[in-house]
Amino acid sequence: MGTIYLGSQYLHQSADQGRSWEIISPDLTTDDPTKQRHSESGGLTIDASGAETHTTIISIGPSALEEGLIWVGTDDGNVQITRDGGSSWENVRDSITGLPHGIWIPDVQASKHQPGRAYLVAEDHRRGDWTSYVYVTEDYGQTWRSLSSQNIDGFVHAIEEDPENPNLLFLGTEFGLRVSLDRGDSWMKYTAGVPAVPIRDLIVHPRDGDLVLGTHGRALIVLDDIRPLRELATDPTIRSATVHVFSPPPAYDVNIAEAIGYRSTGHAMQQAETRPNGALISFWSAEGGEGQVTVTSESTDTVYSRTVSATAGVTRFSWDLRPGGEADLMQFPNQMSVFPGTYSVTVSIDDMSSSSNLEVRGDPRNPRDMADLVAKREALVTMAEITRRVDEAREELERLIFGVESVLETLDENDDSLREEGQGLWNALRTLNERLFTGPECQGSCGGDVVASVVDQPIGRITGEDGAPSENTRTMMDQASTAADTIRSEIDRIIDGLVASYRAALISAGYTPIGGAL
Structure with a gap:
């Protein structure tokens, strides 16, 4: 079970998920009484926003590399470090050159790669200073180097070091996200899917390699898969490559699907775009x-x-x-x-x-045997062939109907026998089309059996089942194959009978069937 920390003017520690706490530090702030006048800043009642709560710890950075190493930043300018789990503390604030007195330290992070390294950001916009303050130490805070540059527009809220590549750093600023591929020597503005909004916190997901941003006013933003940035930070020559x-x-x-049944959250739940x-x-x-x-x-x-x-x-x-x-x-x-x-x-x-x-x-939630997957694909290939046969038959029947309609439009008015025979053929073709494919024309549910309907049913069953087709599904596939044979034989029967007879009558009367449809 891990340890969690909480800051007031003291650093509190819990080893049992918050059921009990112990104080492991003295007052780590300046304890300046001029910054603790709650009654004056809040009037008769303390300001509900907490703005009057000053001289407090606002950032805590325990080390994952060195046991007992913890960094602390306060809202009145102190930067404290302990290397023995809180038994002793050192305020290294005065070793940071260029840091205004009393500035907020909203984020101080122990490095994930070097025990003595830590990153710190400070901001002083409450006193009209919009300068970006970003620092790194390599010697447990004895000396600090500024990482600020003109490419960082405005003040900074948070910093994050990539857990896999020490060269890759992220800054959450008042105007969006900044990225460094060279451990802070230079910064670039990152705008792909990230608006120019304040980013108050950010963290790299250790398993998925996603960057999670906590913004002020635009909720959470997740940048999926930062592996490309890791590679760019590892090998700068990639940037000159054609591809x-x-x-x-x-x-x-x-398989992502909603459970069966009706549900609607209306406007009660915010849903963002997902990966x-x-x-x-x-x-x-x-x-x-x-x-x-x-x-x-x-x-x-x-x-x-x-x-x-x-x-x-x-x-x-x-x-x-x-x-x-x-x-x-x-x-x-x-x-x-x-x-x-x-x-x-x-x-x-x-x-x-x-x-x-x-x-x-x-899917790790539902392991499947490779043999079942092969059987599933073979079933889909079988249904694709059955469907192809049915589609070809449907198109052929539609061409025949269109061909008869075209012939009827071109017949002379006195060709009554050809017109009557053609109308009879058209009626027969339409009836066959309704029985095989479309069903009767009506409003609502007309009922009746459409032969082609059994062809579509197994496909949904196959794709919906996780493994090999079930016995019921295979029975439906056999029915679909039989239906395809029936459709083909019914169309061949009318082609060899009524269509052939009408074609011969047209040729005998001196007509040429249009486009080969008849």
């Missing part, structure tokens, strides 16, 4: 251009391809793990995701290309 594919995070094939399901792929291009994306399996088969318009810098797109390209997404086998395994993602721009491996994993 470079960053290592993507593992992609999980999960797309599937693979998140990012690549760098120094100048941008048209990117050709290809995903291949371990057997080098191409399973997915598309084009992406790349801008200069980082371009990101998502792949829902379905095989094929843009034009193939509605084919039945492509309604199922690719199998778990390792795939290669290649992006080509001009004559240059770059590749990176992508690991596709199954």
Whole structure:
């Protein structure tokens, strides 16, 4: 069970999730009585905003590398450090050159990579000072180096060091997010999905590699997958590359759906845009251009391809793990995701290309056997072939109906026998179309059996089942195959009978069937 900390003018510690607390420090603030006049600042009642509560601890930075090392920052300018769990403390505030007296220390963080290193930000806008104060120490606070630059616009609220790459730093400022790829030597403004709003706190998710921002006025913002920034901070030469594919995070094939039943929260629940399901792929291009994306399996088969318009810098797109390209997404086998395994993602721009491996994993909540996945895909391939046969038959029947209508429009007025025979054929074709495909025209539910309806039913069952098709689903597939055979034979019967007879009558009377439809 971990330890949690709470700051007043003292540092409080709990080892039992807050059930009990102990004070592990003396008063770490200046204890300046001129900053503690609650009755004067709040009037008859203390100001409900807490603005009058001064000389307090506002930032706590325990070290994950050195036991007993804790940093503390206060709202009256003190920067305290203990290396023995609170038995002794040292105020290192006077060793920070250029830091105004009494300034707020909203964030002080122990480094995740070096025990003696710590980062500190201070801000003094309450006294009209909008300067950015950012510092780093390498020797437990004995000396400090300023990391401030003109690229940091306005004062700073928080700082975060990436847990994997020590060169990657993030700043939450009054006007948005700043990023450093060189441990604070330079800063750049980050605007992709981040508005110019105050960022009061920020943290890198240690498992997912996402950057979580706590803003003032725009709720939480999550920047998915900062691995590209980590690679850029590790290898600066990437920035001159025509194309470079960053290592993507593992992609999980999960089934996301609402439970059966009706529910509506109305306006009672705020729902933000979520990360797309599937693979998140990012690549760098120094100048941008048209990117050709290809995903291949371990057997080098191409399973997915598309084009992406790349801008200069980082371009990101998502792949829902379905095989094929843009034009193939509605084919039945492509309604199922690719199998778990390792795939290669290649992006080509001009004559240059770059590749990176992508690991596709199954839903960890619902492990599935590979044999079941293969059986599921084979079932979808079978249904795709059945559906293709039915679609071809439907199109052929529609062409026949259109052909008869065209012939009837061109017949002479005195060709009564041909007109009567053609009208009879048209009626027969329409009746067959209703019985096989459309059903009768009416309002509401007309009832009756449509032969083609049984073809669509197994597809939803196959895609909805996690593993191999059940026995009931396979029975429905057999029924669909039988229906496809029935449709084909019914259309062939009318083609060999009434259609052939009418075609012969037209030719005998000197007419040429239009467009081969008859």
